[in-house]
Amino acid sequence: MNPLLAVENLSVSFAGQQAVDAVSFQLAAGECLALVGESGSGKSVTARSLMGLSGGTVSATKLMVCHEDALALSEPAWQKIRGNSVVMILQDALMALDPLRPVGREIEDVLKEHSSLNKSQRTAKVREILAAVELPEPERRMKQRSTQLSGGMRQRVLIAQALIGDPQIVIADEATTALDSRLAALVLEQLAALKNEGRAVLMISHDLAQVAQLADRIAVMRAGQIVETGPTEQILNHPQHEYTRTLLRAIPSGVPRFAPLSAGTPVNEPRQLAPASTDSAPALVVENLSKSFAKHPAVVEAGFVLPRGATLGLVGESGSGKTTTARLVLGLERPDTGSVTLLGDRFAPHSEAARRGLRENIGAIYQNPLGSFDPRYSVGQILTDALSAGRSKRATGYKDQVGRLLEQVELDPVLSTRNPRELSGGQRQRLAIARALAPEPKVLVLDEPVSALDVSIQATVLDLLDRLQQETGTSYLFISHDLSVIEHMSDFVAVMHRGRIVEQGPTAQVFGDPQHEYTRILMTAMPRLR
Amino acid sequence: MSRTAKILSSLFILFWVLTAFAPSLIAPADPLAINPSQAFQAPSSAHIFGTDESGRDVFTRVIHGAGDSLYIGLAATALGMGLALVLGTAAALAPRWLDEVILRVLEALYSVPSLLMALLIIAFTGPGVGPAIVAVGLSTAPGYARLVRSQIRTLKNSEMLEAATVLGRGTWLKVRNHLVPNALQPLLALVTLGIGQAVIWAAALSFLGLGTPPPAPEWGAMLSAGRTYLHLAWWLSFFPGLAIVVVAAGSTLIGRALGGKVKAV
């Protein structure tokens, strides 16, 4: 059978910069191909050039889209194909819908471009398709704007928008990225349905574990090239290329605690949790913590204990109250009820002045560290400031200590004169870790520390956190929406849902034998390779 | 800012400082010297900006007028910004209720258009250079104050200050090390943007006969005097106005290069 997509030696460049380099693949009806790679690998540019939207200079020996020679298509001819025979589902549903227009109108635009239906027919069809993707109350929702919908509703709207044109090819560009596992599962389910209807599905993703459930074949991309391609089974079990192996190794789920995720990291002895000495208090005790914002409860009666030297993973979907919990623990919000005890000392509620003396024992790492650095400071100055207790960013006598900190987080000392803006995401997070370590804290609160990073970078940062914990015995409160990261990093797990901790216990127990209904739903939605 | 932009901005500022403090270096003639036989000369090599109804050299007058015009603009901006800093910072750091009160007062002040407010103030004080400064300064203050407030608000709630809190920094250290230095740069941009606008407003008052009285070579006053002869001698109005446009556009460009927002006041 003739493939719907036939690509040979596709290259795309931007102002002389090669973004995609001689990429070839084919895709037939009823088949799913996944292009997997990290940021900058050229996978999204590849996908966009299949719709004539790359914005760069495209060349290929062959580029057939729905049996048309895409290299020869005029702009009006492209416009007939886009949204009709070929559709694209974009990464972030919130960003992919115009916040100023009702979602129904956004979907209707497809019909305006590609059909001769009149207004009432179009509206009827939009209602029909929204009902088909199981959007609750389609009549009401279609008149609302994307900002008024929940994440799940928005995803359904995006899928409805793709389906209404009855496309032959569906391109899903990171359509599951940054989604909570339940939402990601929903999208995967919908994509599977599309494939079973006989449409061709091209998945673009950085996540091997996620695409593995759906893809028939996987092409691994790096630096604009496809380094390896083959059936999913073969790629996962018998990877040929070193880079594919790196990506596979970086997936944390099912990897034992302290086993390295990146190739550069030496294998650590799996460590036994040191038996808590009876005289020392736990690192962190949180009791009956509640906080509401404008009568809207964010955290309800949360309680947990973080033993010394251990990691407690706090997992939940976005909006479940994880970040508020972190802020309460850090003394950045005043709790309505309950208390936080740090190393046996009362930490919250307390006056900031009384708390300040205890602050050196607790540090914090955020998802996007850049905003937490003073933009006027260089890397060295940030660390000097942290080491000198804020006396001066230019204080002398800290050079050796700054060097040691950089070494500790595996950052090149030459970076110390740079501004954090010039660093990569992974380097910034290492800098944030170095700064947090400066006062030698006993507890680190890590709020989604690796969620903004590529998988291979995530692996190196997680390995670094493991190593630091083994060297310093620091306790981690590790917050993430990513179950596989939590499973790999945690000794204990607490599951949050709508502000409440619905289940907690040792990691193996919670993951192996979940008791609460919500935990079970989360576990089934979690993609697993091992 | 790029290197070229820095050099150009410095040259621009240097030129106007020189013009304001030592106009005779550029235009050695007397700006008030009358020479009726030379009245209404069109621009030529002898009088590159032409001469006015009394035969005074317009170029000399424009250069000598820079001092007065820029002085009023700068003084007014300083007054407006000083007031705005106090009000804006107070509102940003104050408890909610006080913030609300200050905001209401600012809104009330803001609701009267700037020039109308300036005129209102002059209605109480009578015309003159001093009143013009007070009028322009007070009428621009509410706009600045709102910007200062939001600027400091944003900084106060920034992750940067939160990170400093987590590191155990006290209020004084946070203000000294992070809040003040980071607030200064945007304020500098704001001031730069504001000077151009203040020069325009001040000239407008003189133009309306409420600022610097003639025959002093102030740009607005010169424009006002030239208006009578608009059909006869366009250069009387054109060149003083051009000087205002150059100063205002230059200050806008520099202010934007410093990171100022499009609409400052």
Next chain:
Amino acid sequence: MKLLAWLGRKVGGALVVLWLVATAIFIGVRLIPGDPAEAIMGGPGSQASAEALANARSEYGLDLPIISQYFLFLAKLIRLDFGTSYSFKDPVLQIMGEVLPPTINLALLALVVAWLLALLFALLAMRANKFGRLLGNAVEIVAAAVPHFWLGAVLIMLFSSMLGWLPAVANGTPAGLVLPVLTLALPLAGFLTQLMRDSLNTAMGSQFALAARARGESRLTVFRRHGLRHAALPALGLTGWAFSSLLSGAVVVEAIFARPGLGRSLLSAVLARDIPMVTGIALFSALVYIVVMALTEAIERLIDPAGAES
């Protein structure tokens, strides 16, 4: 119900603002050194007759304690009694009725023209090449830096003195309106264009614009359906400020083009230090600002209900 609550909040806020403006004026008048009666009647230079001064004293209760004077002043304002303009010899309210409409007309017309020009420029900038964008940028900045009183003079020189196309004074004909409106609109258009271009660029480079293109829309359709709204929103938020700057400009423009209106009356009232008249104009322009703000907020809520809530 939501709408009623919103209206209530607006009216309440407006009253507070008007009260504050009135209070500021009251304090201002009392700060003038010398006899307040004389100040109200035009200052020492006006040489008001003893009879007129006595009238003012009794009308404003100047022999009463200051707090009573304040409440008397407010009570008169509430009854819309702004007093009599001594320089115009007519009740202030009546004069306002005559001078407000031409100024509001002028400002509204200039606002519309400025918006149209800004949209046109923004659209041109989107399609322009690098050189075109640079040129556009320069034009915007210069436009925003041009003072009304000079622009008016230049336009008169060009179109009236040199070309003879348009009249230099407002003579009540549509042709007489062209130059005043342009004088007011051009600087504002410069500001608005800078603002719109920033937000237009953001919108056209966004994910939802890409999604719209992936739906099969042409660039122009994306501009029409998405770009315009996003470009207009921040500029719309500034309409209150824009209108108020137009009222400021109107003072100058009315002087240049010899147009009757609020600005000219204010100017002569200020020159004569006619406090009742000045008070009336200040309160009315504040009221105009408040009404314009409420209207734009209403439009913003239509375009972006979610954004307006926050």
